[in-house]
Amino acid sequence: xxxxxxxxxxxxxxxxxxxxxxxxxxxxxxxxxxxxxxxxxxxxxxxxxxxxxxxxxxxxxxxxxxxxxxxxxxxxxxxxxxxxxxxxxxxxxxxxxxxxxxxxxxxxxxxxxxxxxxxxxxxxxxxxxxxxxxxxxxxxxxxxxxxxxxxxxxxxxxxxxxxxxxxxxxxxxxxxxxxxxxxxxxxxxxxxxxxxxxxxxxxxxxxxxxxxxxxxxxxxxxxxxxxxxxxxxxxxxxx
Numbered sequence: 266x267x268x269x270x271x272x273x274x275x276x277x278x279x280x281x282x283x284x285x286x287x288x289x290x291x292x293x294x295x296x297x298x299x300x301x302x303x304x305x306x307x308x309x310x311x312x313x314x315x316x317x318x319x320x321x322x323x324x325x326x327x328x329x330x331x332x333x334x335x336x337x338x339x340x341x342x343x344x345x346x347x348x349x350x351x352x353x354x355x356x357x358x359x360x361x362x363x364x365x366x367x368x369x370x371x372x373x374x375x376x377x378x379x380x381x382x383x384x385x386x387x388x389x390x391x392x393x394x395x396x397x398x399x400x401x402x403x404x405x406x407x408x409x410x411x412x413x414x415x416x417x418x419x420x421x422x423x424x425x426x427x428x429x430x431x432x433x434x435x436x437x438x439x440x441x442x443x444x445x446x447x448x449x450x451x452x453x454x455x456x457x458x459x460x461x462x463x464x465x466x467x468x469x470x471x472x473x474x475x476x477x478x479x480x481x482x483x484x485x486x487x488x489x490x491x492x493x494x495x496x497x498x499x500x501x502x503x504x
Contacts, residue, residue, distance in 0.1 A: 319359050321357050321358050321359040322357075322358050322359070322385075322386035322387075322503075323358070323359050323360075323361055323383050323384065323385045323386060324347075324351075324358050324359070324360045324361070324385060324386060324387045324388075324389065324498070325360075325361045325363050325380050325383055325385040325387070325388045325389070326343070326344040326347065326360060326361070326362050326363065326364060326389045326391070327363045327364065327373065327376075327380050327388050327389065327390050327391070327392075327413075328363075328364045328368075328373070328389070328390065328391030328392055328427070329364060329365065329366060329367065329368045329369075329373075329391065329392055329394055329395055330364070330365075330366035330367060330394075330395075330481060331343070331364070331391055331394065331429075331481060331482070331490075332344065332362065332363075332364025332389075332391050333362065333364030333365055333366045334362070334364070334487065335366045335481050336476050336481050336483070337482075337483060337484045337487060338484065339362075341484040341487060341488070342362065342487050343482070343487040343488075343490040343491045343494065344360050344361075344362035344364070344491075345360070345362070345487075345491075346487050346488045346490075346491030346492075347360050347491040347494050347495055348360040349491075350491050350492060350494075350495035351495060351502075354495065354499065355504055356499070356502050356504060357504075358386065358387075358502060361383055361385070363376070363379065363380055363383075364391070367395060368392070368395060369392070369395045369396050369399070369401065369406075369409070370392045370393055370396050370405075370406045370409035370410045370413065371405075371409050373390075373392045373409070373410075373413050374409045374412045374413050374416075377412075377413055377416040377417060377420075380417065381416075381417065381420040381422070384422075385422045386422065386423065386502075387422065387423045387424070387425065387498065387501060387502070388417050388422050388423070388424050388425070389424075389425045389427060389494065389498070390410075390413060390414060390417070390424055390425065390426050390427060391427040391429065392409075392410060392413065392429075393406055393410060393429050393443070393446060393447075394429045394431070394480075396409075396443075397429070397431040397435065397439075397440075397443045398431065398435075400435075400439070403439075403442045403443050403445075403446055406443075406446055407446045407449060407450060410426075410446060410447075410450045411450045411453055411454060414426060414450060414454040414456055415454055418454060418456070423456075423501060424454070424456045424457075425456065425457055425458075425459055425497065425498060425501065426447060426450060426451050426454075426456050426457070426458050426459065427447075427458075427459045427461075427464055428444065428447035428448075428458060428459065428460050428461045428464065429447075429461060429464075430443070430444055430461045431443055432479065432480070444461075447460075457501070459493075459494070459497050463493060463497065464490065464493055464494070465490070465493070466489070466493050467489045467493070468482060468486050468489050468490065471485070473485055474486035474489060
């Protein structure tokens, strides 16, 4: 005999099945983490990110292979050593190394906006060595170097210009004209100059301070340069 069900019975059964399904769904999801169940998690993550943000003013070391640290571990090139020197002396700045091996003054001029994007408080400009080693016209190098310094000054940053020299085999005439670039640019752009004698003070006292090419410092040489640099820029910084 076919059993008849009332509409009330059917509705009651449907309601019971819906309740069972709802309870089953909750049970199945109970082991899954839900972001809403731990509202403190996003806050904790944000705090962790905030803790690692370095808000110290930036000092950019901008140059060629001497700045980049050719031939030495990145942890002991001169900008890295400069960071340690400044930390030891109680200065609160972050040193950024924007040196690229092999670059000329022309290459540096093309990268000025990259430097300014860091919004630096100070830029240490060390270019020209590769120009000289390639025998480029000193007039061209001087124009590019002045362009670098001028663009940085117009961008609102302090600048320290570093003077470089060349090996003796390039001849006294060319070396003399090359070395004259730096004081000329410093006067033209009204920026302080770190002469090569002060930049390299103590560097050539020991053969182990310089690599076999006679140009690039070793890790020990970079530490000497960093100390010389820290002494020179200290009056330009705030504690």
